[in-house]
Amino acid sequence: MKRISVMTSGGDAPGMNAAIRAVVRTAVAKEVEIYGVERGFQGLIEGMLRPLNARSVSGIIHHGGTILRTARSAAFREEEGLSRAVRSLEKNGIEGLVVIGGDGSYRGAHALWKHCGIPCVGIPGTIDNDIGGTQYTIGFDTALNVAMEAIDRLRDTAASHDRTFFVEVMGRHNGFIGMCSGLAGGAEEVLVPEQPFDLPMLVETLRAGVARGKTSMIVIVAEGGDGGGAYEVSQKVAEASEFKDSRIAVIGHMQRGGTPTAFDRILASRMGVSAVENLLAGASGMMIAAVNNAMVPRPFEDAWNTRNLFDPEMLQVLHTLGV
Helix, strand or coil, X not given: CCEEEEEECCCCCCCHHHHHHHHHHHHHHCCCEEEEECCHHHHHHCCCEEEECHXXXXXXXXXXCCCCCCCCCXXXXXXXXXXXXXXXXXXXXXXXXXXXXXXXXXXXXXXXXXHHCCCEEEEEECCCCCCCCCCCCECXXXXXHHHHHHHHHHHHHHHHHCCEEEEEECCCCCCHHHHHHHHHCCCCEEECCCCCCCHHHHHHHHHHHHHCCCCCEEEEEECCCCCCCHHHHHHHHHHHCCCCCCEEEECHHHHCCCCCCHHHHHHHHHHHHHXXXXXXXXXXXXXXXXXXXXXXXXXXXXXXXXXCCCCCHHHHHHHHHCC
16 A cells, blocks of 8 residues: 555544554555545545645644544435545545544444445544443543543532532443543442443432431433433432432533543554554454454454443442442
8 A cells, every 4th residue: 555544533532633643653654645534534525635744743642632623424324425435535546544433433434445445444532432342442541530530529529518419421322431430539329321220229329328427429420321311310319319409510521622641642552553554464344452452453343243341340349439
């Protein structure tokens, strides 16, 4: 291959810029031309490609977001959109593509490879850590630390006012951020999509805390749980118990922004190098997965055929330490 391209797609995640930097500089080191696609698959349809070099990615490793920007594209799901994307690649002489993103991004890359013969390699970039086949995704560690810092701050005000806080974190259908931030932040309870919502048990947990002398408590609510978000859970608890004066905090998109942690920068750098090396070696229809501290190519299908789950033992640890 003499010319390849890189894009970021779907939701942004801290560390994406570090991955872009690694992809670009590895390509340069291998004497391969590298183009950046702006605004994901939508930008690919519209022909928004520009050449990059080592200097193009200077000073971006510590920035959140993505210099290539990102977007979700309904048009790419249609045959005409897919055809236009292929024409853009062919027009610019692109022989291979590195796609940084989550499950939806991988499905798009899989379509380009499977139906159009475009060699594609993926890098898992999503704060949810919900990509099957890899233990970690770029952005998760940063989002986790943002959530943990918010919980620490809320703990201070909860203790000052003898209040219970329901803190909603992101994670969609995956409870990694909720579980890990709750454990790291010393929460009394964590509600995650992997566990069915049990209102009586939650109320009993809060009552047990009061009985042990607690005057303030933190309940973490992952946004994708079947009990609803923090507002809904708080209302259900208020209707079913004496806990009427709770407070709600929704951390929201702050978890996506900001300076990536050292872990995310290192992970992104290693994955970026591995993605280019595998693409140039002939790999396609593959993603780069973090497995036992090694960068391993895995089929795109692993992203949706398997599910990355946290160890249930973590919930036991949280309950043991929440006395």
